[in-house]
Amino acid sequence: MLPNLPPLRRPGLDTDYTLYLVTDSSEAILGNKDLVDVVEKAIKGGVGIVQYREKNLETRAMLTMAIKLKQLCHQYNVKFIVNDRVDIAFIAGADGVHLGQDDMGIKDARKILGERAIIGISCTTVEEALEAVENGANYLGIGAVYATSTKTNVSGIIGISGVRNIISKVRQTSKHPRHVPCVAIGGLNTTNVQLLRYKSHAVDGYLEGIAVVSAIIGSEDATVAAKNLKSMFVEAPPWNQLSQYNDCGHTLEKNDIVSRLAQIAKKTVEIKPVSHNMTNIVVANFAANVIIAAGSSPIMSMAPEEAAELASLGGGLVVNLGSAIPGNLSIFMTAVQAYNKLGGPVLLDPVAVGATNMRYNMVSTLLNMGHFDIIKGNTSEIQALASGFQGNQKGVDSVDDAESEQVDKAALVSSLARHEHCIVLMTGKTDYLSDGTTTYSIDNGVENLNSVTGTGCALGSLIVAFVAVHRENKLLATLAAVLFYEIAAELAQEDPVCKGPGHFIPCFLDALRHICGDCKAKNMQWLSRAKFEKI
Numbered sequence: 255m256l257p258n259l260p261p262l263r264r265p266g267l268d269t270d271y272t273l274y275l276v277t278d279s280s281e282a283i284l285g286n287k288d289l290v291d292v293v294e295k296a297i298k299g300g301v302g303i304v305q306y307r308e309k310n311l312e313t314r315a316m317l318t319m320a321i322k323l324k325q326l327c328h329q330y331n332v333k334f335i336v337n338d339r340v341d342i343a344f345i346a347g348a349d350g351v352h353l354g355q356d357d358m359g360i361k362d363a364r365k366i367l368g369e370r371a372i373i374g375i376s377c378t379t380v381e382e383a384l385e386a387v388e389n390g391a392n393y394l395g396i397g398a399v400y401a402t403s404t405k406t407n408v409s410g411i412i413g414i415s416g417v418r419n420i421i422s423k424v425r426q427t428s429k430h431p432r433h434v435p436c437v438a439i440g441g442l443n444t445t446n447v448q449l450l451r452y453k454s455h456a457v458d459g460y461l462e463g464i465a466v467v468s469a470i471i472g473s474e475d476a477t478v479a480a481k482n483l484k485s486m487f488v489e490a491p492p493w494n495q496l497s498q499y500n501d502c503g504h505t506l507e508k509n510d511i512v513s514r515l516a517q518i519a520k521k522t523v524e525i526k527p528v529s530h531n532m533t534n535i536v537v538a539n540f541a542a543n544v545i546i547a548a549g550s551s552p553i554m555s556m557a558p559e560e561a562a563e564l565a566s567l568g569g570g571l572v573v574n575l576g577s578a579i580p581g582n583l584s585i586f587m588t589a590v591q592a593y594n595k596l597g598g599p600v601l602l603d604p605v606a607v608g609a610t611n612m613r614y615n616m617v618s619t620l621l622n623m624g625h626f627d628i629i630k631g632n633t634s635e636i637q638a639l640a641s642g643f644q645g646n647q648k649g650v651d652s653v654d655d656a657e658s659e660q661v662d663k664a665a666l667v668s669s670l671a672r673h674e675h676c677i678v679l680m681t682g683k684t685d686y687l688s689d690g691t692t693t694y695s696i697d698n699g700v701e702n703l704n705s706v707t708g709t710g711c712a713l714g715s716l717i718v719a720f721v722a723v724h725r726e727n728k729l730l731a732t733l734a735a736v737l738f739y740e741i742a743a744e745l746a747q748e749d750p751v752c753k754g755p756g757h758f759i760p761c762f763l764d765a766l767r768h769i770c771g772d773c774k775a776k777n778m779q780w781l782s783r784a785k786f787e788k789i
C-alpha cells in the first residue's frame with residue numbers, strides 16, 4: 255500500500271525541525287537585504303530553527319551578528335544554532351552548534367556547551383551517521399540531497415535514496431534506542447521537498463525536516479518562501495490520492511475485485527482519457543494505434559513546452575527509455591514534474607535499464623527527481639532496478655530463463671514497490687503486480703505478445719489511461735488495464751485469421767476495439783477469462 259505520511263513533530267521533542275533555516279550572507283544569495291530582517295520574515299513564515307552560517311566575517315563581527323540573531327530567535331521561541339564555531343555558540347548563548355565532519359568532535363563540543371546543548375552534525379554516509387548517534391548527536395543534517403550552488407564542495411550528492419538509506423540504518427540500529435531527528439539539506443526547494451518527504455520514508459523511519467539556505471534567504475519574500483516550503487513538506491503530495499475507497503484488493507474477495515475491474519474498464523472507455531507518450535521511436539506508431547483501439551486518446555509528444563498544458567488535460571504520462579539519450583532527461587523531468595504537480599499518473603518504462611551504465615544512470619536520476627506512480631518492466635529490468643545495476647542484461651528483451659525462474663518474482667516486485675513507494679508491474683509469462691502490500695500474479699496473455707516489438711511499451715500507454723481515471727485505486731486500475739490488454743491478445747490469437755506475428759497486430763487491434771465496444775455496451779463477459787491470483 256502507498257504510505258500514509260507520518261506525523262511530523264514527535265511528541266516530546268521541543269525543537270521543531272520541520273523547516274530549518276541555514277543563513278548565508280553572501281552577495282549572491284542574500285543580495286542587499288538585511289539578514290536579521292530576512293530571518294525574522296522567515297520565522298514568521300514558519301521556520302522553527304535557525305542556524306547562523308557565516309563564512310566571511312571576522313570573529314568579532316560574527317559574534318555581534320550571532321547575538322542579534324539569538325535575541326530575535328528567542329523572542330519567537332525559535333531555537334538558535336551556530337555553524338562550526340563552538341566558541342561563538344558559547345559566548346552568544348546559542349542553543350547549540352552544527353558541526354561538519356572536519357570540525358570539533360561532538361564529545362568535545364559537548365564539554366564546552368553542556369548536556370542541554372543541541373549538537374547537530376553533517377552526515378553523508380551511514381557510517382558517519384551511526385558514529386554521530388553513538389557520540390551523542392542531537393540531530394543529523396543529511397546531504398547533499400541534490401547539487402547546490404550554495405555549497406559546491408559538498409562531500410557527496412546522495413539523492414533521496416541516500417537519505418532513505420541513512421534514516422533506515424539509523425533507526426534499525428538497536429544499539430541506539432535514543433531518537434535522533436534527521437533533516438535533509440542540499441538543493442531543496444518547492445519543486446522537490448514533497449518528493450523528498452514521500453520517498454525518503456523508510457519502513458522504520460522518516461525525515462523530520464528540511465534545512466534550506468537559498469530557497470529562503472535568496473527569495474524575494476522570506477515569509478512567503480518559508481510558508482510555501484513548509485506547507486509543501488507537510489501536506490500529502492497531489493499524487494498520493496488515497497481515499498476511503500482505496501481498497502486495492504487487500505481485503506476484497508475475488509468476485510468483488512472482478513466487479514471493481516469491470517467498473518474501472520467501463521469508466522475508462524467512457525471518459526476516453528489522454529495517454530501522453532514520451533516513448534521510443536520503434537513503438538510510437540503501434541502504441542498510438544493500441545490506445546485508439548482501446549478507446550482512449552493518444553498524444554505522442556516529446557515537447558517540454560507543452561507538457562504542462564497536456565498534463566492539465568487530466569490524462570497520464572508514459573516515460574519510456576527505449577531510444578532515449580541523456581539529453582532527453584531534462585525533457586522527461588519537465589513533463590514528470592508537470593504531471594506530479596497535478597497528481598496525474600506517470601509510468602516509467604525503464605527499457606533495458608540493466609544493459610548499460612547510461613540507462614541505469616538515467617533511470618536513477620529520474621527516480622531521484624520525480625515521482626513515478628508505476629514502474630513497468632520485464633524480468634531483467636525489474637531485477638536490475640531491484641538489485642542495483644549489474645550490467646548483465648543483453649539488449650532490451652527479458653531473460654525469462656531458468657536463472658530468472660529461480661528468483662522469487664513476487665517478493666522482488668513487492669520489495670521494489672515498497673522501496674520506491676509506487677506500483678510495480680513485472681511482465682512475463684506470468685505477470686507480477688504489487689503496491690508493496692498486495693501482490694497479484696496474472697496468467698493471461700499469449701506467446702505472440704513476445705513475437706512483435708512494442709507490445710510491452712504499448713501496455714504502459716494503456717495503463718496510464720486507466721490509472722488517470724482511477725487515481726484513488728492505482729493498483730486495481732493497473733490490473734484492469736493488464737487484463738484488458740492481455741485478454742484482447744488471447745482473442746486475437748484465437749482469431750482464425752491470425753497465422754503468426756504478421757497477422758497478430760491487426761487482429762490484436764481489432765480485439766482491443768471489440769473489448770472496448772463491449773465495455774461501452776456494458777457487456778463484461780470478456781473478464782470471465784481473467785486469470786489472476788492474490789499472492
Ligand SMILES: Cc1ncc(COP(=O)(O)OP(=O)(O)O)c(N)n1
Binds near residue numbers: 352395439465
Ligand atoms: C542542517 C545542516 N546540515 C548540514 C550542514 C553542513 O555543515 P558542514 O558540513 O559543517 O558544512 P558547512 O555548513 O560548514 O559548509 C549544515 N550547515 N547544516
Ligand SMILES: Cc1nc(C(=O)O)sc1CCOP(=O)(O)O
Binds near residue numbers: 397404465468
Ligand atoms: C550548507 C550546506 N551543507 C550541505 C551538505 O551537503 O552538507 S549542502 C549545503 C547548502 C544548502 O544550500 P541550499 O539550500 O541553497 O541548496
